[in-house]
Amino acid sequence: MTEPRKGARRPPAARHPRKKPTMAEILAERGIVLATLAGIPKRDRRDVEAEVLLNAWNAIRRGLYRPDPRDKPRDALRKWLHGIAWRLASHYVHSAYARRAVLHPSPLGLLREPVGIDMHAQIEAREVLDAMTELPDWQLEALLSVDDPESLVAYAKRRRMNPSTAASRLRIAREALALKLRRWRR
Numbered sequence: 001m002t003e004p005r006k007g008a009r010r011p012p013a014a015r016h017p018r019k020k021p022t023m024a025e026i027l028a029e030r031g032i033v034l035a036t037l038a039g040i041p042k043r044d045r046r047d048v049e050a051e052v053l054l055n056a057w058n059a060i061r062r063g064l065y066r067p068d069p070r071d072k073p074r075d076a077l078r079k080w081l082h083g084i085a086w087r088l089a090s091h092y093v094h095s096a097y098a099r100r101a102v103l104h105p106s107p108l109g110l111l112r113e114p115v116g117i118d119m120h121a122q123i124e125a126r127e128v129l130d131a132m133t134e135l136p137d138w139q140l141e142a143l144l145s146v147d148d149p150e151s152l153v154a155y156a157k158r159r160r161m162n163p164s165t166a167a168s169r170l171r172i173a174r175e176a177l178a179l180k181l182r183r184w185r186r
Helices: 023-028 030-036 042-061 073-093 096-100 119-133 137-147 152-158 163-185
Strands: none
Touching: 023 030, 023 042, 023 073, 030 042, 030 073, 042 073, 119 163, 137 152, 137 163, 152 163
8 A cells, every 4th residue: 555645635534424413403512602702791792692603503504514524523513613603703802883882880871961751751642542542443544554664555555445545544533533632631
């Protein structure tokens, strides 16, 4: 038997099946991910960990997980997850968010105006909601259509009605709501 030339590629020592790891196998190696992310502040560590696991799973689904056949399957997965975690930790540390984050014990104290729940606005909102519950369904639906991202014309077409009819229903519903609110506030 002849010796292979120096520098020549040797065949891999071991072959294991090119089986894709499951999410359970990835989650079982969560310890290596957490150990790699140890330098990230606790407030952000769970988010970066979730990003590592999601990126790993997406890469496996796209067929980008190609371990070294000489490694044991578990060792190959651990190395691969460590690499993903290390890269994402590096991205986090060098991100503008992490570099410019200034933690303050009382950030609301830095604002010029007081921030909080306006009780008057809450009471008015409850009055509007109570008045809306007394409206007929078609009026309530017309009022809620204003909050949809679609236009009034698209709303009308979806319900197989003329856009003028939809606009008229919306006008009638607004007037009915205003009348109910005026009666309640007297």
